[in-house]
Amino acid sequence: MQHQERVERAAQGTRHAERLAAADVVAVALTWVDNGGITRVKAVPTAALPRAAAWGVGATPLFDFFLPDDSITDGRWSAGPTGDLRLLPDLDRLVVLAAQPGWAWAPVDRWTQEGEPHPQCSRATAGRLAGRLAGMGITVRMAFEIEWVLAPAEGPGPGPGFVPAMSGPAYGMARLVERSDYAADLLRALAAQEVEVLQFHPEYAPGQLEVSVAPESPVAAADTAVLVRTTIRAVAQRHGLRVSFAPAVVAGEVGNGGHVHLSIHRAGRNLMSGGDGPCGLAKEGEGFTAGILDRLPALLAVAAPSVASYLRLVPSHWAGVYACWGPENREAAVRLVTGSVGEQAAAANVEVKCMDQSANPYLVVAGLLACGLAGIEQGARLRDPVYIDPARWSAGERSTRGVVRLPQRLEDAVAAFRRESVLAEAFGPELADTIAAVRDAEIARFAGVAPGDVVAASRWTH
Structure with a gap:
């Protein structure tokens, strides 16, 4: 991801954060679905949305190996506790949650710290x-x-x-x-x-x-x-x-x-x-x-x-x-x-x-x-x-x-x-x-x- 794209994403995040704050939204739930079918989440305060939009939110790659009961298996591509990914929200899908007052929601794509799509991001795979x-x-x-x-x-x-x-x-x-x-x-x-x-x-x-x-x-x-x-x-x-x-x-x-x-x-x-x-x-x-x-x-x-x-x-x-x-x-x-x-x-x-x-x-x-x-x-x-x-x-x-x-x-x-x-x-x-x-x-x-x-x-x- 290039610098200019991050600048544009931050600006988009700022516009959305201002709109959400005016609607009394205090936090945004950022979700992805793991290979076991469980929707996982990280949340950010509304004021932190611009930075999250530009740089993402950290999450371990180990989530790829979670089972529905929260146990963790191993695999050829598991790095165990090491490494990090960035959760980049798709702000075009940002929604104020009608049944959860004070909350908004957006799905994320998962990227590497090097600015490339994570090979195990199922949302990016579907889009490709x-x-x-x-x-x-x-x-x-x-x-x-x-x-x-x-x-x-x-x-x-x-x-x-x-x-x-x-x-x-x-x-x-x-x-x-x-x-x-x-x-x-x-x-x-x-x-x-x-x-x-x-x-x-x-x-x-x-x-x-x-x-x-x-x-x-x-x-x-x-x-x-x-x-x-x-x-x-x-x-x-x-x-x-x-x-x-x-x-x-x-x-x-x-x-x-x-x-x-x-x-x-x-x-x-x-x-x-x-x-x-x-x-x-x-x-x-x-x-x-x-x-x-x-x-x-x-x-x-x-x-x-x-x-x-x-x-x-x-x-x-x-x-x-x-x-x-x-x-x-x-x-x-x-x-x-x-x-x-x-x-x-x-x-x-x-x-x-x-x-x-x-x-x-x-x-x-x-x-x-x-x-x-x-x-x-x-x-x-x-x-x-x-x-x-x-x-x-x-x-x-x-x-x-x-x-x-x-x-x-x-x-x-x-x-x-x-x-x-x-x-x-x-x-x-x-x-x-x-x-x-x-x-x-x-x-x-x-x-x-x-x-x-x-x-x-x-x-x-x-």
Whole structure:
């Protein structure tokens, strides 16, 4: 980073600090997400924002090796307690937090002390891959669905018990009525933070809700996922509630997903609709989708990265556990959302359903973009679409149709990740090796642990 850029960043920080001070904001939370999927934070007083904008805030590189339980593993690229990074806030995403009076928030990129992007910065990696697609004239639009469960704050702690904060039926109006004040405050807070909400509703599992937001550019979509989850948690605390985004909250029941919607565009045209390919996909839209579908086993190492993730990935639970695709098929790992007649050009997208929120959203974005980009470059083609729940077919029929079950254990996903050259190249040797090391440590942590105990140990971590 050159001197003039630091001067400009400091000036931008000064302008924002003055605006925040006028709004009675006293501090800014600067967040990044580690390889274990935990949002970590350093905060600065508002008056210190100009210097933080120019020079960053110090943080150890060892955060790359943190597990969700705050234990620290080792790896080829770990320097242990030595070294330092700089957290540089993206002030274009600076937001005053509506549910945390006196606070603002900004995501950070992580840089070395030499003024270069940190090779293991997942946000920078996602941005670099989005830039490669933009260089080809392709614009990507993405959004994360956020599912969570609510429980009383005074309820059971980390042990086996879970008591939902709502008793109404799944998708039922009764459930919404029970928590309508909370829901209204949440929607007000998101609107104040300029998050465009498309839908809000009770979901299937006990105490479960979901919010869907408008699509954005890839890095912005991951930023918004972090911001929305932070807001959900803050509003819940004000209502005497606690939140879990964990993939499995009660062993054997439906868990929280983190589905991702994607569409690609060229010259303003949505390549997920109006083409000559299967179900109206344009050639590049088909290649992008096939590139993702073909690499889903490896992608799960970043998109379903916890041992608990595989307790959610159960057939016939709308979790997308079979590597197939189909129009409006909620049991396919990749669902083509066609949109209604007359709106396909605007609404068509693909939804990747086998992902959850124990994942780092920036790694998810980077992985999806890398695989989709490879599919375009290689001219990948999709197999025939699937129109039913693949679990209804026999194993032999699924085999004949080329429909395979996605990994059922984190170990298998990590093995596929290690073999996948597209992800290795996209992430680079340092980040790819560290992701695998963190997953190995997560596997070792829960070796021989019963599913109910895995759930209890991870329920309130995410």
